[in-house]
Amino acid sequence: MDFELKTLSRARVAAEKCDALVVLVPEQSPTEADLISALIGHALKQGDFEPKPGRLLQAYRTPGLATSRLVLVGAGDGSAKQVRSAVTAALGALKGSNVRRVIVSLGWLAGDVNGPASAAVLAAADAVYTYQFTKSKPVPAKLQAVLLAVPDAQAVRASFDKSVGVARGVALAKEWGNRPANHATPTLLAGAAKELAKLRGISVQVLGPKEVAKLGMGSFMAVAQGSEEQLRFIVLSYKGAARGQAPVVLVGKGITFDTGGISIKPAGEMDEMKFDMCGAASVLGTFRALAELQPALNVVGLIPSCENMPDGRALKPSDVVTSMSGQTIEVLNTDAEGRLILCDALTYAERFKPRAVVDIATLTGACVIALGAVRSGLFSSDEGLAQALSAAGDAAMDPCWRMPLDEDYAEGLKSNFADVANIAGRAAGSVTAAKFLQRFAGQYPWAHLDIAGTAWKSGAAKGATGRPVGLLVEYLLGQAQTPAPLVSAAPKAEKAPKAAKKAPSAPRKRVTRPA
Ligand code: BES
Ligand code: MN
Ligand code: ZN
Numbered sequence: 399m400d401f402e403l404k405t406l407s408r409a410r411v412a413a414e415k416c417d418a419l420v421v422l423v424p425e426q427s428p429t430e431a432d433l434i435s436a437l438i439g440h441a442l443k444q445g446d447f448e449p450k451p452g453r454l455l456q457a458y459r460t461p462g463l464a465t466s467r468l469v470l471v472g473a474g475d476g477s478a479k480q481v482r483s484a485v486t487a488a489l490g491a492l493k494g495s496n497v498r499r500v501i502v503s504l505g506w507l508a509g510d511v512n513g514p515a516s517a518a519v520l521a522a523a524d525a526v527y528t529y530q531f532t533k534s535k536p537v538p539a540k541l542q543a544v545l546l547a548v549p550d551a552q553a554v555r556a557s558f559d560k561s562v563g564v565a566r567g568v569a570l571a572k573e574w575g576n577r578p579a580n581h582a583t584p585t586l587l588a589g590a591a592k593e594l595a596k597l598r599g600i601s602v603q604v605l606g607p608k609e610v611a612k613l614g615m616g617s618f619m620a621v622a623q624g625s626e627e628q629l630r631f632i633v634l635s636y637k638g639a640a641r642g643q644a645p646v647v648l649v650g651k652g653i654t655f656d657t658g659g660i661s662i663k664p665a666g667e668m669d670e671m672k673f674d675m676c677g678a679a680s681v682l683g684t685f686r687a688l689a690e691l692q693p694a695l696n697v698v699g700l701i702p703s704c705e706n707m708p709d710g711r712a713l714k715p716s717d718v719v720t721s722m723s724g725q726t727i728e729v730l731n732t733d734a735e736g737r738l739i740l741c742d743a744l745t746y747a748e749r750f751k752p753r754a755v756v757d758i759a760t761l762t763g764a765c766v767i768a769l770g771a772v773r774s775g776l777f778s779s780d781e782g783l784a785q786a787l788s789a790a791g792d793a794a795m796d797p798c799w800r801m802p803l804d805e806d807y808a809e810g811l812k813s814n815f816a817d818v819a820n821i822a823g824r825a826a827g828s829v830t831a832a833k834f835l836q837r838f839a840g841q842y843p844w845a846h847l848d849i850a851g852t853a854w855k856s857g858a859a860k861g862a863t864g865r866p867v868g869l870l871v872e873y874l875l876g877q878a879q880t881p882a883p884l885v886s887a888a889p890k891a892e893k894a895p896k897a898a899k900k901a902p903s904a905p906r907k908r909v910t911r912p913a
Contacts (some may be wrong), residue, residue, distance in 0.1 A: 403558045406547035408432045408505045417497040419465035420488045423449045427506045433462045451480040452487035457524035471798040478513035489525035503547040515554040518559040523565035523599045527574045533896035554668030563690035568864030571683030575862025579655035579672040584630040593891045597689035605631040615742035617721040621735045624712025634699035636688045643882040644753040645696035649743045651759035652703030652735045659706045659732030670890040676853035677758040695877035718816045722787035724728045728816035736761045737834045744838040751885045754843045764827025774798040775848035777832035783881040796868035808833040
């Protein structure tokens with residue numbers, strides 16, 4: 399899909415040739431002499447059109463207009479949010495048609511259109527995306543190009559470019575999220591990462607079972623051991639700043655299918671557990687956007703990826719595994735596997751002496767209960783990081799909500815047979831999962847995004863959303879504005895978040911059986 403930005407006045411846009419012209423009409427739309435304004439005026443006066451977000455009125459081959467179709471769409475108060483609804487409705491209505499080239503005009507909106515321009519690009523990309531990969535007769539999308547018409551292109555150029563980059567990242571995250579588990583195995587995900595490494599600034603390293611065993615990732619390996627599919631540990635790197643600059647590390651949960659393992663899930667809706675790699679997909683998507691936008695910072699992406707399957711060799715409840723940190727974990731429920739693969743990736747992250755580590759995971763059903771599909775769960779013991787992520791989410795219309803990490807929540811994770819158990823009671827399930835992860839993230843500022851409710855939609859519109867690529871890119875672009883500490887100068891002890899200090903220090907030894 400092609401996006402273009404152009405300065406076009408209200409009068410000029412009427413003379414621009416295209417298959418469809420979408421005009422966003424706010425409640426307070428200007429009454430002017432140009433043809434389109436006059437049409438809007440009539441339609442409003444006759445009561446044939448209401449400027450409420452998403453309301454449509456279409457006209458065909460209107461004399462005086464160069465477009466074949468004119469689509470008036472209500473844009474409500476003209477805010478970014480209502481513009482998003484408007485563009486979703488308008489392009490949704492055009493989706494099945496023959497329309498190839500659309501102009502979306504923001505010329506009737508008042509004031510600064512930076513927010514609406516971003517919202518329009520993202521909504522257009524979202525509306526046009528169609529899953530094709532496993533259809534025997536793919537229907538290529540007719541709609542090829544969207545031109546955004548604004549009063550002053552220069553004033554919105556930066557927001558426009560940013561949102562085009564984000565849209566490409568979101569599309570990649572949606573695509574990999576949507577692919578069925580047999581078409582998105584750990585090996586295929588690693589292939590997607592290798593494709594990204596062809597882009598400017600990106601490189602990748604893919605580790606297999608042998609290398610992962612050598613690193614001592616006993617917890618990650620334990621989850622993978624019940625599957626015929628080999629695990630992969632993907633290490634992506636984007637270099638946009640000096641080598642010595644401490645990177646931001648993103649860690650994405652890459653369970654390509656979560657049956658629950660021996661603690662098997664009920665059959666109903668189990669298909670949706672193909673989306674259990676949406677954290678990983680959001681990391682891939684974010685790197686896609688980085689390649690597009692080339693910000694001046696360093697970013698590392700870590701993706702532990704495997705299936706969670708029941709099998710004769712599978713991990714069992716009561717098994718005790720030894721994580722890369724040296725901490726032993728009693729597996730009381732094999733369905734709490736996300737934290738078991740993430741904890742080893744969090745330990746691996748230490749070697750980059752990161753300025754911050756953010757993990758992204760479809761981690762708990764409890765987070766869906768707590769926050770639904772509107773906001774992702776945000777957990778962090780670092781005030782600055784929490785605020786930056788939360789502000790980025792609001793700015794990108796990809797919001798999250800801060801959740802608590804009081805030490806009291808870790809009570810239920812105590813084990814009689816290991817350093818920690820992998821589950822606590824039913825209460826506050828998303829928080830206890832985060833408390834588990836926090837034990838492995840004591841060496842750097844850390845945040846955890848639980849995207850179980852936001853990464854995909856169920857029901858008739860079943861499909862990945864590409865969230866939280868928007869949030870992550872917004873956050874990273876913000877970080878590119880603030881100088882990073884040099885890796886060598888990163889003061890380890892000071893960086894450790896307070897609460898995490900209470901967690902037992904990580905003894906790097908193997909557990910041996912007592913004599
Ligand atoms: N991938 C699931 C979390 C999930 C469940 C996301 C439903 C979205 C919808 C995760 O691996 C899981 O199974 N978590 C368990 C944890 C429990 C066993 C402590 C859960 O949430 O039920
Ligand atoms: Mn699970
Ligand atoms: Zn899972």
